[in-house]
Amino acid sequence: MGSIDYNREADYNPDSLPAPLGPLDSASPQDPAPQSPEELKEENRKIRRLQMVVNMVTQVIAQDSSLSVEEASEMVADTRRLALGMFPDKELAFNLIYWPRLQRLMRERFRMQ
Known part of the structure:
Protein backbone atom coordinates (compact mmCIF):
# COMPACT_ATOMS: atom_id res chain seq x y z
CA MET A 1 0.00 0.00 0.00
CA GLY A 2 1.26 3.42 -0.85
CA SER A 3 1.26 6.36 1.49
CA ILE A 4 -0.37 9.70 0.86
CA ASP A 5 1.70 12.87 1.11
CA TYR A 6 -0.74 15.49 2.35
CA ASN A 7 1.86 18.25 2.04
CA ARG A 8 2.20 17.76 -1.70
CA GLU A 9 0.64 20.62 -3.65
CA ALA A 10 1.39 19.47 -7.18
CA ASP A 11 -1.99 17.70 -7.64
CA TYR A 12 -4.06 20.55 -6.24
CA ASN A 13 -5.84 22.56 -8.92
CA PRO A 14 -8.60 24.87 -7.64
CA ASP A 15 -9.99 25.21 -11.18
CA SER A 16 -10.78 21.48 -11.27
CA LEU A 17 -12.98 21.59 -8.16
CA PRO A 18 -16.76 21.52 -8.63
CA ALA A 19 -18.67 24.74 -8.12
CA PRO A 20 -19.83 25.21 -4.53
CA LEU A 21 -23.42 24.43 -3.76
CA GLY A 22 -25.75 27.11 -2.52
CA PRO A 23 -27.17 27.15 0.99
CA LEU A 24 -28.91 23.94 1.90
CA ASP A 25 -32.06 25.73 2.97
CA SER A 26 -32.50 27.66 -0.26
CA ALA A 27 -35.47 26.41 -2.24
CA SER A 28 -34.92 25.53 -5.86
CA PRO A 29 -37.81 25.40 -8.33
CA GLN A 30 -38.01 21.61 -7.86
CA ASP A 31 -38.05 21.70 -4.04
CA PRO A 32 -41.36 21.69 -2.20
CA ALA A 33 -42.35 24.78 -0.25
CA PRO A 34 -40.73 25.11 3.17
CA GLN A 35 -42.73 23.55 5.98
CA SER A 36 -44.45 25.61 8.62
CA PRO A 37 -43.63 24.93 12.28
CA GLU A 38 -46.96 23.12 12.64
CA GLU A 39 -46.20 20.88 9.65
CA LEU A 40 -42.75 20.07 11.03
CA LYS A 41 -44.27 19.24 14.41
CA GLU A 42 -46.83 16.94 12.78
CA GLU A 43 -44.18 15.22 10.66
CA ASN A 44 -41.99 14.65 13.72
CA ARG A 45 -44.99 13.21 15.57
CA LYS A 46 -45.67 10.80 12.70
CA ILE A 47 -42.00 9.78 12.57
CA ARG A 48 -41.98 9.03 16.31
CA ARG A 49 -45.21 7.04 15.94
CA LEU A 50 -43.75 4.97 13.10
CA GLN A 51 -40.58 4.34 15.10
CA MET A 52 -42.64 3.13 18.05
CA VAL A 53 -44.71 0.83 15.83
CA VAL A 54 -41.62 -0.68 14.20
CA ASN A 55 -39.98 -1.15 17.60
CA MET A 56 -43.07 -2.86 19.00
CA VAL A 57 -43.43 -5.13 15.97
CA THR A 58 -39.77 -6.15 16.15
CA GLN A 59 -40.09 -6.88 19.88
CA VAL A 60 -43.22 -9.00 19.40
CA ILE A 61 -41.66 -10.97 16.55
CA ALA A 62 -38.45 -11.52 18.51
CA GLN A 63 -40.05 -12.46 21.84
CA ASP A 64 -43.41 -14.15 21.18
CA SER A 65 -42.60 -17.84 20.84
CA SER A 66 -46.21 -18.69 19.90
CA LEU A 67 -46.15 -16.37 16.86
CA SER A 68 -46.32 -18.19 13.51
CA VAL A 69 -44.36 -17.12 10.46
CA GLU A 70 -47.62 -16.16 8.74
CA GLU A 71 -48.65 -13.91 11.63
CA ALA A 72 -45.23 -12.29 11.74
CA SER A 73 -45.30 -11.73 7.97
CA ARG A 81 -48.81 -0.32 4.85
CA LEU A 82 -48.97 1.96 7.89
CA ALA A 83 -45.65 3.60 6.99
CA LEU A 84 -46.68 4.18 3.38
CA ASP A 89 -43.90 9.35 -1.11
CA LYS A 90 -41.26 7.76 1.16
CA GLU A 91 -41.30 4.13 0.06
CA LEU A 92 -37.58 4.23 -0.74
CA ALA A 93 -36.81 5.55 2.74
CA PHE A 94 -38.83 2.72 4.33
CA ASN A 95 -37.08 0.16 2.11
CA LEU A 96 -33.67 1.50 3.12
CA ILE A 97 -34.28 2.07 6.83
CA TYR A 98 -36.81 -0.42 8.15
CA TRP A 99 -37.14 -3.20 5.58
CA PRO A 100 -33.62 -4.68 6.09
CA ARG A 101 -34.16 -4.74 9.86
CA LEU A 102 -37.49 -6.53 9.51
CA GLN A 103 -36.11 -9.01 6.95
CA ARG A 104 -33.12 -9.81 9.16
CA LEU A 105 -35.39 -10.36 12.14
CA MET A 106 -37.65 -12.70 10.17
CA ARG A 107 -34.61 -14.69 8.93
CA GLU A 108 -33.16 -14.99 12.43
CA ARG A 109 -36.43 -15.76 14.19
CA PHE A 110 -37.80 -18.31 11.72
CA ARG A 111 -34.49 -19.59 10.28
CA MET A 112 -35.51 -18.45 6.80
CA GLN A 113 -33.27 -18.01 3.78
Missing part, protein backbone atom coordinates in the same frame (compact mmCIF):
# COMPACT_ATOMS: atom_id res chain seq x y z
CA GLU A 74 -48.71 -10.13 8.29
CA MET A 75 -47.41 -7.83 11.03
CA VAL A 76 -44.51 -6.78 8.80
CA ALA A 77 -46.86 -6.16 5.86
CA ASP A 78 -49.21 -4.13 8.10
CA THR A 79 -46.27 -2.07 9.33
CA ARG A 80 -45.24 -1.33 5.76
CA GLY A 85 -50.05 5.49 4.51
CA MET A 86 -48.36 8.00 6.77
CA PHE A 87 -45.61 8.88 4.27
CA PRO A 88 -46.90 7.97 0.78
Whole structure:
Protein backbone atom coordinates (compact mmCIF):
# COMPACT_ATOMS: atom_id res chain seq x y z
CA MET A 1 0.00 0.00 0.00
CA GLY A 2 1.26 3.42 -0.85
CA SER A 3 1.26 6.36 1.49
CA ILE A 4 -0.37 9.70 0.86
CA ASP A 5 1.70 12.87 1.11
CA TYR A 6 -0.74 15.49 2.35
CA ASN A 7 1.86 18.25 2.04
CA ARG A 8 2.20 17.76 -1.70
CA GLU A 9 0.64 20.62 -3.65
CA ALA A 10 1.39 19.47 -7.18
CA ASP A 11 -1.99 17.70 -7.64
CA TYR A 12 -4.06 20.55 -6.24
CA ASN A 13 -5.84 22.56 -8.92
CA PRO A 14 -8.60 24.87 -7.64
CA ASP A 15 -9.99 25.21 -11.18
CA SER A 16 -10.78 21.48 -11.27
CA LEU A 17 -12.98 21.59 -8.16
CA PRO A 18 -16.76 21.52 -8.63
CA ALA A 19 -18.67 24.74 -8.12
CA PRO A 20 -19.83 25.21 -4.53
CA LEU A 21 -23.42 24.43 -3.76
CA GLY A 22 -25.75 27.11 -2.52
CA PRO A 23 -27.17 27.15 0.99
CA LEU A 24 -28.91 23.94 1.90
CA ASP A 25 -32.06 25.73 2.97
CA SER A 26 -32.50 27.66 -0.26
CA ALA A 27 -35.47 26.41 -2.24
CA SER A 28 -34.92 25.53 -5.86
CA PRO A 29 -37.81 25.40 -8.33
CA GLN A 30 -38.01 21.61 -7.86
CA ASP A 31 -38.05 21.70 -4.04
CA PRO A 32 -41.36 21.69 -2.20
CA ALA A 33 -42.35 24.78 -0.25
CA PRO A 34 -40.73 25.11 3.17
CA GLN A 35 -42.73 23.55 5.98
CA SER A 36 -44.45 25.61 8.62
CA PRO A 37 -43.63 24.93 12.28
CA GLU A 38 -46.96 23.12 12.64
CA GLU A 39 -46.20 20.88 9.65
CA LEU A 40 -42.75 20.07 11.03
CA LYS A 41 -44.27 19.24 14.41
CA GLU A 42 -46.83 16.94 12.78
CA GLU A 43 -44.18 15.22 10.66
CA ASN A 44 -41.99 14.65 13.72
CA ARG A 45 -44.99 13.21 15.57
CA LYS A 46 -45.67 10.80 12.70
CA ILE A 47 -42.00 9.78 12.57
CA ARG A 48 -41.98 9.03 16.31
CA ARG A 49 -45.21 7.04 15.94
CA LEU A 50 -43.75 4.97 13.10
CA GLN A 51 -40.58 4.34 15.10
CA MET A 52 -42.64 3.13 18.05
CA VAL A 53 -44.71 0.83 15.83
CA VAL A 54 -41.62 -0.68 14.20
CA ASN A 55 -39.98 -1.15 17.60
CA MET A 56 -43.07 -2.86 19.00
CA VAL A 57 -43.43 -5.13 15.97
CA THR A 58 -39.77 -6.15 16.15
CA GLN A 59 -40.09 -6.88 19.88
CA VAL A 60 -43.22 -9.00 19.40
CA ILE A 61 -41.66 -10.97 16.55
CA ALA A 62 -38.45 -11.52 18.51
CA GLN A 63 -40.05 -12.46 21.84
CA ASP A 64 -43.41 -14.15 21.18
CA SER A 65 -42.60 -17.84 20.84
CA SER A 66 -46.21 -18.69 19.90
CA LEU A 67 -46.15 -16.37 16.86
CA SER A 68 -46.32 -18.19 13.51
CA VAL A 69 -44.36 -17.12 10.46
CA GLU A 70 -47.62 -16.16 8.74
CA GLU A 71 -48.65 -13.91 11.63
CA ALA A 72 -45.23 -12.29 11.74
CA SER A 73 -45.30 -11.73 7.97
CA GLU A 74 -48.71 -10.13 8.29
CA MET A 75 -47.41 -7.83 11.03
CA VAL A 76 -44.51 -6.78 8.80
CA ALA A 77 -46.86 -6.16 5.86
CA ASP A 78 -49.21 -4.13 8.10
CA THR A 79 -46.27 -2.07 9.33
CA ARG A 80 -45.24 -1.33 5.76
CA ARG A 81 -48.81 -0.32 4.85
CA LEU A 82 -48.97 1.96 7.89
CA ALA A 83 -45.65 3.60 6.99
CA LEU A 84 -46.68 4.18 3.38
CA GLY A 85 -50.05 5.49 4.51
CA MET A 86 -48.36 8.00 6.77
CA PHE A 87 -45.61 8.88 4.27
CA PRO A 88 -46.90 7.97 0.78
CA ASP A 89 -43.90 9.35 -1.11
CA LYS A 90 -41.26 7.76 1.16
CA GLU A 91 -41.30 4.13 0.06
CA LEU A 92 -37.58 4.23 -0.74
CA ALA A 93 -36.81 5.55 2.74
CA PHE A 94 -38.83 2.72 4.33
CA ASN A 95 -37.08 0.16 2.11
CA LEU A 96 -33.67 1.50 3.12
CA ILE A 97 -34.28 2.07 6.83
CA TYR A 98 -36.81 -0.42 8.15
CA TRP A 99 -37.14 -3.20 5.58
CA PRO A 100 -33.62 -4.68 6.09
CA ARG A 101 -34.16 -4.74 9.86
CA LEU A 102 -37.49 -6.53 9.51
CA GLN A 103 -36.11 -9.01 6.95
CA ARG A 104 -33.12 -9.81 9.16
CA LEU A 105 -35.39 -10.36 12.14
CA MET A 106 -37.65 -12.70 10.17
CA ARG A 107 -34.61 -14.69 8.93
CA GLU A 108 -33.16 -14.99 12.43
CA ARG A 109 -36.43 -15.76 14.19
CA PHE A 110 -37.80 -18.31 11.72
CA ARG A 111 -34.49 -19.59 10.28
CA MET A 112 -35.51 -18.45 6.80
CA GLN A 113 -33.27 -18.01 3.78
